[in-house]
Amino acid sequence: MNFSKWNFLMTIFGIFTLVSDFGVDLWIAVKYFQQGLHVCSLLTIFFIIISNVIINVFSYAWFKDDCSEGNTRKLRWVCFIHVLMAGTFLRYWYAVKCGYRAAMSPHSEEDVTKTNKKAVDAMTDLSMLRCFKTFLESTPQLILQIYILMEHGQITLLQYASIIISVSSISWSTVDYHMSLRSSLEHKKEISFGFPAFTYVLYKLLTLTSWILSLVFLLACNVYIFAAFLSILWILGLCWAWKQNTEFCTKMRLEILYRIVVAVILVFTFFNVKGQRTRIPISVYYTFRVLATIGILILCFFVKDSLNHNLITIFSIALVLALGLGIMSLILYYFLFHPTLHSKDQNQDAVDGHVERIRSHYFLNQ
Structure with a gap:
């Protein structure tokens, strides 16, 4: 897969969706509290926290796996950022940096493959983390929202819109993950x-x-x-x-x-x-x-x-x-x-243990 300008723009867009999603989650938690649904408010916050903790754990582990030996100082800063639960923002910054080099910056033909691979791998890692977030946070929250609608009837027009957007977002996140993963695997047809x-x-x-x-x-x-x-x-x-x-x-x-x-x-x-x-x-x-x-x-x-x-x-x-x-x-x-x-290559997604370990080969597939 070639990392295109469209991929770069979508990565930028992902930063805005990340911030807006976090804001909406907090708004919903506050709204539940104001409506007297204290348990629902606490559950919403719990889903946010547990999702972010797990995402940051995996994100740091991947950075650590990818970090070259002797780069201890850089890894400490990366660890500090993840302790602050800001690992996803660091991931986006890294993806934007690699994506800009691959899609926007001119480079020699020798560096094309390497630069493009870094950008695609960064995008795939982000896609995997978004997939985790979808099912650890967004889906449980959606179930909670629909339950409140059915059980209590205490829901605003904006919350109706939030439910519809959440359903579409969850589905698209799953599809986007699958498409990104297939794009990152050379032996898999997109x-x-x-x-x-x-x-x-x-x-x-x-x-x-x-x-x-x-x-x-x-x-x-x-x-x-x-x-x-x-x-x-x-x-x-x-x-x-x-x-x-x-x-x-x-x-x-x-x-x-x-x-x-x-x-x-x-x-x-x-x-x-x-x-x-x-x-x-x-x-x-x-x-x-x-x-x-x-x-x-x-x-x-x-x-x-x-x-x-x-x-x-x-x-x-x-x-x-x-x-x-x-x-x-x-x-x-x-x-x-x-x-x-429509592909002659019917190999499995898992790679043989004797070749270089590539993380995306071990991701959930479909």
Whole structure:
């Protein structure tokens, strides 16, 4: 992939979205507190904190892995910035610097490959961190927002807009991550723009939307069942990540944290944990998703008297339509448009251990 001027501009845009996203999160937390929803306000802040801590831990670990020996002073400053929870801003600064050199600055042909690789790798690292943030912070917050709408009805027009934007943002973040990762892997063909990319966006948008609504229904029915259900899903995801023997991190302690995060992501959407063939795992995953959704809707039917009937009806219709169209988009994408269908290279994403370790080869794939 060549790091283009468009990629550079999107990186700049990412800085503004990062700041605005943080501002909106704080605004929502304050709004909940003013409405008397103190627990929801604290949960929102908790999601922000835990997400940023994990992101900064991984960001620093990657800087440390990439830092050359003898550069201790620079690494100390990097560590200090991450302790201040500003690692993402440092990542963006580094991506902008590398991106400017790759897209804007003239350089000799000898440096083209090296400069371009640095920019693409920086963009891919950022994309991975955004993916973590999406499922550690944005998705739980979205579930909380919709739950408040359904349970309390205390929501403003701006919060309605925030919900719609959040759904789109979560889906796009997942798609952007997948496209960035494929772009960074030389042995992987990129998703074609047009109908293939559109189908993939629909698949992620609709399946995520339907599942988020299902989880909100379950939360509205019974908090304890919701907590138990998510715990079971998380444990299953953790067992799957452990069974796959992921090799994302250079140290086992970080690898354990990575598997914990992967398990959280698998609660909400499917990812190829280790770059292997996914036909059977993805079929099992979405078959379970359909059965679980049906079970949740049946449960809601029996306790619907305690819920807002009009909202339940609207959300139920939206859920069923989203799930059906999402599964159809999934089938279309994997049977007609997946890049491997039009590529002679069918290798797995994981690289052999005898070559130079490249972090992006070990990222979650699709």
